[in-house]
Amino acid sequence: MRWSQFFIPTTKESPKDATAASHILMLRAGLIRQLAAGIYSYLPLGYRTLRKVAEIVRQEMNRAGAVELNMPVLQPVDLWEQTGRTAAMGDVLLRLRPIHSGDHSDWRSHTVLGPTHEEVVTEIARAYLNSYKQLPITLYQIQVKFRGEARPKSGVLRTREFLMKDAYSFDADTAGLDLSYQKMYDAYCRIFSRCGLPYVAVEADTGAIGGDVSHEFMVLTDAGEDTVAISESGDYAANTERATAFFDASHEATRPRSHTEQEPAEGEAPAEPLREVHTPGAGRVDDVCKLLGTAPAQMIKTLIYTGTYPTNPSNATQPSNATQPSNATQPSNATRPSNATRPSPDRKGGVSSQSAPATDIAPTIRLVVLVRGDHEINEIKLRKAAEAACGQMGLTLELADPRTIEGLTGAAVGFAGPQGLAARFRQGDLLLIDRDVTRMRSAASGANRTDYHVTGVTPGRDFPLETPPGAAFVVAVADIRMVVDGDRSPTGSGAPIRLKTAIEVGHVFKLGTKYSQSMDATFLTREGKPHPFVMGCYGIGVNRIIAAAIESNHDANGIIWPLSIAPFEVLIVALDPKDEHVMQTAASLHDQLEAAGAEALLDDRDERAGFKFKDADLIGIPLRVVVGKKSLADGVVEFSRRRDGEKRLLAPAAAVAEVLSQRTP
RNA sequence: CGGGGUGUAGCUCAGCCUGGUUUAGAGCGCCUGGUUCGGGACCAGGAGGUCGCAGGUUCAAAUCCUGUCACCCCGACCA
Structure with missing residues (x-):
């Protein structure tokens, strides 16, 4: 190819607000051109690389025995209703508009732009995979996806339209899934190696897609949006959404000595007594520490959340300002009783109304959450712990508003503390304690009195560590905090954990039967019994590979392409x-x-x-x-x-x- | 969705606060001619702009006001 006959619009300058190296270089090298927010054209040079990456992906998928197909971008919204993901995806799901607004007879009213294809592929499996003899099989495609990203950013890293390789495995049982999963995992390693990416596979949260086991493939670079926790010895790597630190469970030093929060076991506690200290205006951990002469690690941070159960998973009655379009209103197939296999044709949430018996009693609860002053709450862990504690799925958590906080603690925001709070709990309220808090003695915390803190707070004595017998509220201890740099690896090796930002280029999930069950996709076992497919799904962001490759392969003068994906x-x-x-x-x-x-x-x-x-x-x-x-x-x-x-x-x-x-x- | 910012030539931006000498500018890029020619050259000349859009205020609006759209940043959110 002759340059003079090709099309490579290079530039010396780039927009000021492009900060990521990959973004700047992709613009300057004439690889891409932005058309709108999160929407890019691939110019000839960029497109050559995009095709090369896609081809590597294709080769390795084929090598792993996966079979390529192509599924539609346009999808009936009905399919998404069947798995309850219209609500789960929220605004991310892009819908077509009818010509005349409100015209439900227009096909456009019932059509969405596919952000992913679990539903479509499961529909295909349901139609054609009838026997265990046809399993296992993994289907994949390399295809454009659409998502209503609220905020596209960093060039090609986060866009509304992007190219994705998505694969879906169908197995007869979980042992088969384990094999299929491992095959994809291995294929991913080969793909990213061939693309010249310094990647690391980390344990990941499954998010709205569901499932239990999941790994993300990460490229460590400052331009990324994810944070991963990696131990120095390399024996542990996880997304901070899920990462956990070492906790020596054998220590039993501070088990609760009293089940009733009102009666500390006197005489038995060598810990200091509670003492109130005047701390005017000090509502933040740092301020309080200065006044008390203590350290954040010696403080108990008390946060109040409100939790809302899904009262109606259809989109009809969502409060307009309910900022959680995510998993908030997802009907939980797991907890749904025997009608799970029946697709719900209704759009008014009739199915879900059966699924939450406690809903009528307490659609909203309050959560008092305790972590050490130098720790941050991990809301994903928190939600899971809260759901486990109250036996309800689909909980939406929000930091409580000042009125709620004052109502519960009797003090202004910033002066909440755990001691004595239990007496103020209502039916269904939760006290969630990070396990590290249980190790604290004579800690400082808010006094539940404006402008006052207390010292000498001791878990078990001043607040309960278990649900007291007959109590209307629930107490639970769990790991609910974010890991911090310097935490020890949970493997027990003692290796310190480091936090690093990263770009997620691939994600593999064990889905199990979440989709096959809700869509009634079954095959006949050797015994002639219908059984839902045991599924896995596996995604790769093709565009992100390019950005990640540039992030990790460039210098002051420009891109340094790995040979395998160079245009x-x-x-x-x-x-x-x-x-x-x-x-x-x-x-x-x-x-x-x-x-x-x-x-x-x-x-x-x-x-x-x-x-x-x-x-x-x-x-x-x-x-x-x-x-x-x-x-x-x-x-x-x-x-x-x-x-x-x-x-x-x-x-x-x-x-x-x-x-x-x-x-x- | 909350907070902030920006829309002026193909690109990067100045001008706006304090309305009128601005016929709306610079650099890069582009065209013509010349000199150059191994790390984004120089000289001369030239083309190119409904100042995002719609209203309003005013004798007069790129400049002030209102609305609106777009884009960007922080946060929220996020297979």
């Missing part, structure tokens, strides 16, 4: 294109390399040398041959690699041989 493998720069000898030699090199199967780009533009070198560095083609008048007079050309820039003078024929040997190591 071209070799760039021949004709320095004096008007010089016939130079141009002939360069063209001949280019033709020979192409004939040998190499992807060659010939810079035949009539530009100054410096200009062309800058462009060459910017677009980052890994191999380079420079043909110039001077060196050609000596019968040589210059071979170099973008990565190290080391020049070697070679005869043209030798340069061809060198390039060809470099591309097949």
Whole structure:
């Protein structure tokens, strides 16, 4: 390919608000062009790389035995109702608008742009996979996806339209799923290695997609939006959404000595007595520490949440300002009784009204949450712990408003403490205690009196660690905090955990029967009994691979493509294109390399040398041959690699041989 | 969704606060001619803008006001 006949709109400048290296370089190198927020065109150079990445993915998926198909972008919303994910996806699900608003007879009213394809693929499985003999099978596609991202950012890292490889495995049982999962996991490792990505696989939360086991494939770079916890010895790696720190459960030093929060076991406690201290205006941990002369690790942070159960999972009655479109109103198939397999045709939430018996009693509860002053609450863990504690799924948590807090604690926001609070609990309220808090003695906390704190707070004595017999509220101890840098690996190795930001390029899930059950997708077992498919799903963000590859392969001058995904493998720069000898030699090199199967780009533009070198560095083609008048007079050309820039003078024929040997190591 | 910011030439931006000497500017890029020619050259000339859109105030609006749309940033949210 000749540069002069191709289309590579490079620029010297980039928008000020592009901060991620990959974003800046993709714009400057002419790989992409933004059309709207989170919507990009792939220009010829960028598209070549996109196709190369997709091809690597395809090869490895095929190698792993997966079978490619293509599913529609346009999907009937009815399918999403069957799995309850219209509500779960919320605004992320893009819907078509009817021509006349409110016209339900218009097909557009019932059609969405697919953000993922679990429902569609399960529908296919339901139709055609009837027997255990057809299992296992993994289907995949490489296809555009649409999501109503509230805030696209960082160029191609977070967009409303993107290319994704999504695969779905169908097995007869969980043992089969384990195998299918492992195959995909291994394929992912090969894919990311081949793409030149320094990746790490971490344990992950399953989020709205559901399922139990999940791993994310992460590329460590500051441009990422995720934070992962990785132990220094490498024996533990997890997304901080899920990461947990070492906790020595054998320590029984501070088990509760009293079940009744009102009566501390006197005489038995060597801990200091409670003492109130005037701390005017100090509502934040740091301020209080200064006043009390203590450290955040010696404080108990008391946060009040309100929890709401799903009263109606259809979108009809959602409060307009209910900021949680996520899993809030997802009907929990797990807890639904025997009608689970019946698809719900109704759009008014009739099914779900049967699923939450406690709903009528307490649609809203209050949660008092305790963590150490130097720890932060992990709301994902918190929600799971809360759901476990009250036996209700689909809980929505929000930090309580000041009125609720004052009503519960009798003090202004910032002065809440656990001691004595239990007496103020209502039916259904929760006291959730981070397990690290149970190890504290004589801690400081709010006094439940404005402008006062207390010292000497001791778990078990001053507040209960278990639900007192006959109490209307529930007390639970759990791991509900974010890990912090320096925590120890939960494996017990003692290795310190470090937190790093990362780009998620792939995600694998064990779904189990979540979708097959709710969609009634079954096969017949050897015994002739219907059984729901045991499913897994596996995603790769193709565009993100490109961004991640650039993040981890660039320098001050531009991109340094890994050979495997470079838009071209070799760039021949004709320095004096008007010089016939130079141009002939360069063209001949280019033709020979192409004939040998190499992807060659010939810079035949009539530009100054410096200009062309800058462009060459910017677009980052890994191999380079420079043909110039001077060196050609000596019968040589210059071979170099973008990565190290080391020049070697070679005869043209030798340069061809060198390039060809470099591309097949 | 909450908070903040920005819309002026293909790109990056100045001008706006304090309305009128601004015929709306600069740099980059583009076109023409010339000089250059191994790390984003120089000189001369030139093309290119409904100042996001719609109202309003005013003798007069890129500039002030209102509305609206778009984009960006922080947060919330997020397979």
